[in-house]
Amino acid sequence: MPRSSLQFFPMAWPFIVGLAVLLGFVLLLVQIRVLEYAYERIGIKRRWVFALLILSLLGSAINIPIAALPPEQVVSGRAVDFFGMRYIVPDVQDLPGTVLAINLGGALIPTALSIYLWIRRRLGGLALVAIAIVTVAVNFMARPIPGVGIAVPSFWPPIIAAVTAVLLSRRSAPALAYIAGTLGTLVGADVLNLPYLQGLGAPVASIGGAGTFDSVFLTGILAVLLA
DSSP states (O other): OOGGGTBOOSBOHHHHHHHHHHHHHHHHHHHTTSSTTHHHHHTSOHHHHHHHHHHHHHHTTBEEEEEEEEEOOOOOSEEEEETTEEEEEOOOSSOOEEEEEEEIIIIIHHHHHHHHHHHHTTOHHHHHHHHHHHHHHHHHHOEEETTTEEEOOSSHHHHHHHHHHHHHOSTTHHHHHHHHHHHHHIIIIIGGGGGGOTTSOOSEEEETSTTTHHHHHHHHHHHHHHO
16 A cells, blocks of 8 residues: 555645644734733643644644455545535555544544643543533534545534533633543544444545544644633
């Protein structure tokens, strides 16, 4: 299998650039001290927050294969539009079926950060409740997209996570929003829909990749702004 079959940005370049511009705008606000105190409320040192967000953005191009689904005809080499976002279906060669992968920037890094915040902020059962609420909401919105896998509307998961976090705990809302938005989206959209991937013709079905990466990334941005 060619390396390019698994390493690709999950969205078309205009949307990747748009996320990068949004990240730069938030960074500018921090540098002029508009959001200087936000990092303490989230639970991470200031110099690490944007490094992690940038790593997530760049890491979205890296998919780590974990399994292969039974052979089927796959869709290859085109873009798919869903709720205003354009997702990339990579060109593949010698790939008989769907490769199940996990995305570095959209799943591994955000999950590790969520677990760190969960423990550091001692959110316990409160985080479980928030994750459960977001998981149910995201699972209801998730849709199977031929060639892509499972996708959700970009802005709703982070908004639902933010509202849920504020209602449950205003004091811990930023960290809670990040945890619930990240884990709730990954579980509700990707993990719970794994049985439905067969038959979609997606060459690479990536947990945290195309279809959900934008929601997870925007959750990180919104958590900083919420603080």
